[in-house]
Amino acid sequence: MSESQQAGLLPASKNKAKLCAGKATDLRTVWEDLRSEAKRVVEEEPTLRHLVDDVILSRETLAAALGARLARRLAREDMPRVSMEPLLTGVFEAYPQIVHAASRDLLAMFERDPACFSPLEPLLFFKGFLALTTYRVSHQLWVDERRWLALYFQSLASEVFAVDIHPAARIGCGILLDHATSFVVGETAIIEDDVSILHEVTLGGTGKESGNRHPIIRSGVLLGAGAKILGRVEIGTGAKVGAGSVVLNDVAPHNTVAGVPAVVVGVSREQNPAIEMNQHLDCCGNI
Template identity: 40%
Template sequence: MAAATATNDSLWQTIRDEARRAMAADPVFGKSLADAVLVHDDFGAALADLIGRRLGGDATERARFTAFALDAFRGSPELIEAAGRDLQAIVRSDPAIASLLAPLLHFKGYVALQAWRVSHWLWRHDHRDAALLFQNEASNVLQVSIHPAAQIGASVYLDHATGIVIGANVVIGDEVTLLQNVSIGRSSELPTRSPRIGRGVYIGAGATILGDISIGDFAKIGAGTIVTSDVPGGCTAVGNPARLTNCPEPASVA
């Protein structure tokens, strides 16, 4: 936990340095940077305020969402660690991004994912109505609907992040990238079971993943693919219905 705290402190200092440089380069934009970044003492406070700004329609709602987020971050500091890893994953994954500040302030997929982290914390602490409120507002405002009962790892990137739907009890591992219009959830045949997405999986735009299935580590799901059966690790699934291609060669036996 001490190492995570040090990493978050370093990350926060980098963000503040980027904000100061941006203010010097563009004083008109600088006021918004001061309000969003420089007035806050730490990354958690800035992130809670960001969630409140994006989800709250007026000052009262903004304060309520911010307060919920602050409670979650104070109750579970690992949420801040995950948020930092998510932010760094965007910079690693997106060649158009060269700084932490831009995705923090402007990428709705990032704030939607952090709002989900708060909603999941609320859900686990039996604040179900508040958790569903977060889901509803994120869906209405950000076009991203993630059920509070889902489970999502860290270093996750919701790229473009319009029309993403992730249902209850879906499990998503670390280092996963999802593009726009992805749906992951239960099927009508097995309504009590949801997909399990492994580490490092890439899910292309418009893909649908349904049912009691597993997507193995580092698999790729092509754009528009409909997946209703398991995808082994390292394979690429394309088409409707999905077919497998580019699977790793099985290890030879001496």
């Protein structure tokens, strides 16, 4: 990585990227809450005992639980669970910042998704969370120059979760990836902290150009279902992009855009649309 990449500087902007900024979660508290909820699940639904025991109750740490859950979903003939789980758990234990990022994603999904009643739900069942955590592993492998293995995990996530995030993309913490199906992120894309993204969103390029060619998504942005954001455009802090929109130009902070091609239709009523998850355009209708 170049010095500017290490510093988090954006070639298309003078602003530093907010990637996992702010206070980290208390992993001990998160883990204790997950274990408490897991015990309740086993009592209420004994048929899920094997899954919950394997992923949560038999584990000592969230790192081990993440390794077990992903291994259950991703293992296959060319990398069986007996090989995959130690590899994944080893990455989580060696890089605790990934576990902190995953915990912030869990809490983001619990806090913003009205259909989610416990942080345990994303860990066990939400493919958006599992795909994002797989990306976090592949990104670390990419940074460590284990690029073939990083691409292997990208391929697995695409096959299993229908989510395709290039390992070189840079994604912050507190991400809500809701439903997640057909979410695509290109190699040079940047997503800052506390962004909410619905299904079928594409952060892509516009052709065969090289270099920084994918979007920058700033903190607090809400991306509606099916939005396509193409090229090295910047979606400003607290902006909204309406469902099905095609964005080819920068969006100023706190603006709401919609349409094909997208145009400004209003100003966000919320300071942080990603947190509020208000699925209305700010002029005339629903996202």
